[in-house]
Amino acid sequence: MKEELLHFIWQSKLLAGNKLFTTNGEPIQIIKQGIYNKDAGPDFLNARIKIGGTEWAGNLEMHIHSSEWLQHRHQNDRAYDNVILHVVYHHDKPVLNKHGQELPTLELKELLQPALIRKYTYLLQNKHTIACETIFRLPDPVKTNLWLSRLLIERLEHKCNYLNDLLIRTNQNWEQSFYLFTARYFGMKTNAQPFEWLAERIPLIALAKHKERPEQILAMLMGTAGLIDETKQPDLQAEFLFLQHKYHLEALPRHVWKFSQTRPANFPTVRIKQFAALIHESSHLFSKVMQVRDVCELEELYTVTGESKLSRQSIQLILINTSIPALFLYGKKMNKPELCEKALSFIEELNAEQNATIRFWASKGLKAQNAAQSQALLQLNQYYCTQLACLTCMFGQNILLNE
Numbered sequence: 001m002k003e004e005l006l007h008f009i010w011q012s013k014l015l016a017g018n019k020l021f022t023t024n025g026e027p028i029q030i031i032k033q034g035i036y037n038k039d040a041g042p043d044f045l046n047a048r049i050k051i052g053g054t055e056w057a058g059n060l061e062m063h064i065h066s067s068e069w070l071q072h073r074h075q076n077d078r079a080y081d082n083v084i085l086h087v088v089y090h091h092d093k094p095v096l097n098k099h100g101q102e103l104p105t106l107e108l109k110e111l112l113q114p115a116l117i118r119k120y121t122y123l124l125q126n127k128h129t130i131a132c133e134t135i136f137r138l139p140d141p142v143k144t145n146l147w148l149s150r151l152l153i154e155r156l157e158h159k160c161n162y163l164n165d166l167l168i169r170t171n172q173n174w175e176q177s178f179y180l181f182t183a184r185y186f187g188m189k190t191n192a193q194p195f196e197w198l199a200e201r202i203p204l205i206a207l208a209k210h211k212e213r214p215e216q217i218l219a220m221l222m223g224t225a226g227l228i229d230e231t232k233q234p235d236l237q238a239e240f241l242f243l244q245h246k247y248h249l250e251a252l253p254r255h256v257w258k259f260s261q262t263r264p265a266n267f268p269t270v271r272i273k274q275f276a277a278l279i280h281e282s283s284h285l286f287s288k289v290m291q292v293r294d295v296c297e298l299e300e301l302y303t304v305t306g307e308s309k310l311s312r313q314s315i316q317l318i319l320i321n322t323s324i325p326a327l328f329l330y331g332k333k334m335n336k337p338e339l340c341e342k343a344l345s346f347i348e349e350l351n352a353e354q355n356a357t358i359r360f361w362a363s364k365g366l367k368a369q370n371a372a373q374s375q376a377l378l379q380l381n382q383y384y385c386t387q388l389a390c391l392t393c394m395f396g397q398n399i400l401l402n403e
């Protein structure tokens with residue numbers, strides 16, 4: 001039994017059909033269940049409860065055992081002075097309020113449906129990667145789509161948070177922040193941080209000045225990354241030494257880059273070449289992203305030629321992870337909802353990603369139709385399934401509340 005299950009039962013109004021009494025036999029009528037409080041303080045705020053003949057307005061606190069009130073020292077905490085009802089799974093000890101009177105207590109032990117507890121225990125205790133794997137039931141399409149839309153917004157906001165941090169660091173310089181954000185993405189999970197350090201060490205203005213000379217852009221990036229092989233690439237090294245002096249570029253130590261956990265196609269040397277090609281082919285990228293009219297134009301911005309050409313799939317991943325969150329955040333911060341809508345419609349036009357998580361959900365009848373849905377499923381996996389947050393997951397609620 002976990003306290004979160006009690007919160008879920010109360011929030012879902014699962015006690016509505018029961019006649020409720022305090023442990024002292026007084027009838028309880030729930031008028032307003034209160035607002036769930038995830039912060040410090042009582043679990044539900046601003047409830048209205050009739051106990052005996054008196055209606056009370058105040059807060060509710062929940063525990064597995066009533067004695068936890070004393071263990072947590074709520075009797076000495078002013079934040080709990082206005083608790084009107086103590087809801088517990090098992091009443092093992094009477095608890096007094098600050099006036100020395102017994103706190104009205106509702107015990108749930110005999111009221112909970114055994115099937116609900118059984119299913120919840122199963123979700124928490126089985127060893128499957130996705131806890132609901134064997135009992136998953138696809139909810140109706142309206143509910144499913146609503147849940148996927150909510151997950152997508154959560155994911156976008158999560159990506160936007162990092163861009164927002166960069167904006168704070170760069171004093172709200174969108175172009176510079178977007179450059180750092182894009183660089184970070186090029187590093188993928190393994191080399192995100194060194195890629196960001198690399199971009200920080202090369203001013204955008206220096207890259208812009210040499211935009212017409214791709215070999216100089218590459219020299220600046222590879223040299224500052226500390227990844228030029230002097231014996232095999234003497235010309236690149238010579239170019240770098242000239243530019244290093246001109247722009248006071250400080251090279252990173254080679255050891256910050258990770259090669260061992262990376263596939264050759266994603267080695268930092270390969271990704272830096274692709275990043276260099278992107279910088280060569282585009283300037284003022286952020287401003288251009290904000291102005292595109294459709295997703296084809298957006299893809300076009302990232303289409304680079306030559307040996308470092310990005311595949312269409314790679315471009316789509318860049319859009320999902322950089323320009324679409326940037327569009328969304330810019331729309332939000334500048335109060336331009338049309339840009340947020342554009343971001344959402346663009347992501348719906350991109351292909352769903354293909355990986356083990358997406359394939360798993362397809363095997364359960366939930367085939368991602370586009371990148372908006374695959375991103376939603378990745379969010380579900382990362383922030384709900386792996387943390388067993390089944391009570392806050394709409395699929396989990398569907399399993400628990402239906403026979």
Ligand code: SF4
Binds near residue numbers: 123393395
């Ligand atoms: S979080 Fe949701 S989808 Fe994930 S295992 Fe729990 S119930 Fe299933």
